[in-house]
Amino acid sequence: MLSQLQTLVREVDGRYATDTELMFLQNYLQTARLRFSAYQKIQQAEKNIIQQVKKKLIALDPQLLRRGKVDLSAKWQRDTVRGLRFCAHALLVADEEGLEENFLLWFQSIMRSFKAQPSCNMTYKVMQDVVRQYITPQEAELFCPILAQARLLLGQ
Amino acid sequence: MDTPSVNSHKLRQQYPQKHNHYKFSEFFQFNRVEGTIADWNGSRNILTSEDFIIGLLEGLEEEVGAASAAVMYSIGVEWGKQDSLFFDQWFEREYNTKPQQANLMFLLETWWWPFTAQGWGRWEIDMADRQQGFMFINLFDSAVARTLGDVGKPVCYLYAGLYAGFFTEMVRKQLSCIEIQCYSMGETYCKFLLGAKERIDAAAFWLNEGATATDIEKRLRSGDPL
Numbered sequence: 001m002l003s004q005l006q007t008l009v010r011e012v013d014g015r016y017a018t019d020t021e022l023m024f025l026q027n028y029l030q031t032a033r034l035r036f037s038a039y040q041k042i043q044q045a046e047k048n049i050i051q052q053v054k055k056k057l058i059a060l061d062p063q064l065l066r067r068g069k070v071d072l073s074a075k076w077q078r079d080t081v082r083g084l085r086f087c088a089h090a091l092l093v094a095d096e097e098g099l100e101e102n103f104l105l106w107f108q109s110i111m112r113s114f115k116a117q118p119s120c121n122m123t124y125k126v127m128q129d130v131v132r133q134y135i136t137p138q139e140a141e142l143f144c145p146i147l148a149q150a151r152l153l154l155g156q
Numbered sequence: 157m158d159t160p161s162v163n164s165h166k167l168r169q170q171y172p173q174k175h176n177h178y179k180f181s182e183f184f185q186f187n188r189v190e191g192t193i194a195d196w197n198g199s200r201n202i203l204t205s206e207d208f209i210i211g212l213l214e215g216l217e218e219e220v221g222a223a224s225a226a227v228m229y230s231i232g233v234e235w236g237k238q239d240s241l242f243f244d245q246w247f248e249r250e251y252n253t254k255p256q257q258a259n260l261m262f263l264l265e266t267w268w269w270p271f272t273a274q275g276w277g278r279w280e281i282d283m284a285d286r287q288q289g290f291m292f293i294n295l296f297d298s299a300v301a302r303t304l305g306d307v308g309k310p311v312c313y314l315y316a317g318l319y320a321g322f323f324t325e326m327v328r329k330q331l332s333c334i335e336i337q338c339y340s341m342g343e344t345y346c347k348f349l350l351g352a353k354e355r356i357d358a359a360a361f362w363l364n365e366g367a368t369a370t371d372i373e374k375r376l377r378s379g380d381p382l
Binding site for chain 2: 098101102105106110112114
């Protein structure tokens with residue numbers, strides 16, 4: 001929504017916005033309560049979400065968060081907390097476009113440089129299942145596509 | 157590249173540890189009073205149009221003829237060398253670690269990000285043949301090639317020089333670079349070969365003889381005599 005607001009301010013210069021141009025604001029207002037509520041739940045459950053995702057990843061593939069003998073789980077945790085927070089912020093302000101521009105494109109190149117795409121792919125896949133335990137199905141409908149976007153960009 | 161002051165970017169002063177700062181409105185700071193644009197690293201920037209790029213290249217060609225390619229390459233080399241020194245400073249300041257201690261791919265991605273933010277295009281490095289002494293760089297959306305369009309020959313000499321200069325300074329070994337595939341030849345992206353001078357000279361010869369980027373890659377990988 002923030003990116004769309006910026007576009008609106010730029011485009012609607014010296015005239016009134018059309019109904020079509022304002023549609024995104026209507027859509028945002030209709031989902032605002034759900035977004036606030038989900039954001040707060042994710043914030044409160046952050047630690048549990050991260051731990052559960054980590055546990056599932058290790059169960060699925062014990063080598064996923066390791067490189068040989070080196071344990072990368074602390075680094076994974078820092079990166080994943082950061083990713084989750086950016087995704088939650090994008091949910092709050094309904095700004096997937098901004099998420100991509102602000103964070104995902106940059107982080108994608110960093111993850112690629114460490115060859116971390118397989119763990120990112122699994123992380124954001126598993127995270128979609130884990131967060132459903134903490135938010136309502138309606139909230140998940142808004143949040144999971146954002147996590148899927150993160151998976152798509154960071155996982156390949 | 158002018159570097160007025162490392163403190164000239166207010167957002168960076170506020171958030172010195174923010175690494176994902178490549179969004180247009182964050183990376184650039186427009187100083188309206190002075191009429192200047194500083195980027196996150198304190199480097200002075202100017203905005204140019206495609207007409208400027210065409211004017212620069214055509215003007216140079218009119219002045220020095222066929223040598224314009226070599227001139228652009230040399231400008232790029234100097235730029236790359238200076239930028240390598242500048243990069244060392246800001247990398248250490250931002251990450252509190254020396255470039256030599258960082259993961260190589262992370263280091264290179266970090267070097268290129270300001271260029272991406274400035275509109276020079278995105279890149280992809282292929283270091284699979286590093287042990288053999290050469291590597292490939294794929295460049296998407298070259299500012300020069302995009303501007304000139306399909307002219308049937310490689311045009312990104314400035315980039316080739318930039319890569320040669322930067323990597324020469326970084327590895328402290330004389331390296332050369334050649335563009336072996338270009339958007340301006342009707343390809344979808346540009347491809348550069350970086351390596352020792354004799355290897356690049358050989359690639360230039362093959363290219364003149366009509367070899368494609370794929371041919372050159374094959375010959376290098378099969379260890380064809382230079």
